[in-house]
Amino acid sequence: MASIHREVVIDVPAEQTWAAMRDIGALHTRLVTGFVTDCKLEDDARIVTFANGLVVRELIVDLDDDDRRLVWSAVGGTLTHHNSSAQVFADGDGRSRVVWIADLLPNDRAPAIAAMMEQGTRAMKETLERAQ
Numbered sequence: 185m186a187s188i189h190r191e192v193v194i195d196v197p198a199e200q201t202w203a204a205m206r207d208i209g210a211l212h213t214r215l216v217t218g219f220v221t222d223c224k225l226e227d228d229a230r231i232v233t234f235a236n237g238l239v240v241r242e243l244i245v246d247l248d249d250d251d252r253r254l255v256w257s258a259v260g261g262t263l264t265h266h267n268s269s270a271q272v273f274a275d276g277d278g279r280s281r282v283v284w285i286a287d288l289l290p291n292d293r294a295p296a297i298a299a300m301m302e303q304g305t306r307a308m309k310e311t312l313e314r315a316q
Contacts, residue, residue: 185265186294188286192305196312198280202252202272204312208244219307265289282308
């Protein structure tokens with residue numbers, strides 16, 4: 185199983201970063217503008233449209249305000265298994281660090297998913313710092 189780990193430091197307090205991340209239906213407006221172009225809530229999932237045209241149904245597994253951690257699983261599509269988590273940590277005065285981990289199968293999809301996660305972390309940093 186492929187496991188991809190990305191981290192980004194954002195010049196925004198952890199509480200502000202978490203507030204945007206936990207707003208699970210507003211990815212495209214509050215968290216990763218440009219990387220995600222639309223997001224709709226549907227029961228226990230969100231339907232995410234990425235800038236590259238990919239549309240993914242993501243089941244929300246856990247939303248933990250105490251640990252500032254969100255867990256989701258993409259279903260359908262080319263992946264036979266997908267589980268991701270993103271967690272927000274305070275990182276000094278007025279900064280936050282986001283740790284994003286994705287586990288997936290088949291392994292040969294890892295390079296494409298890693299590239300998307302790189303784009304996503306850049307968009308997250310730009311979106312949140314611009315809103316500051």
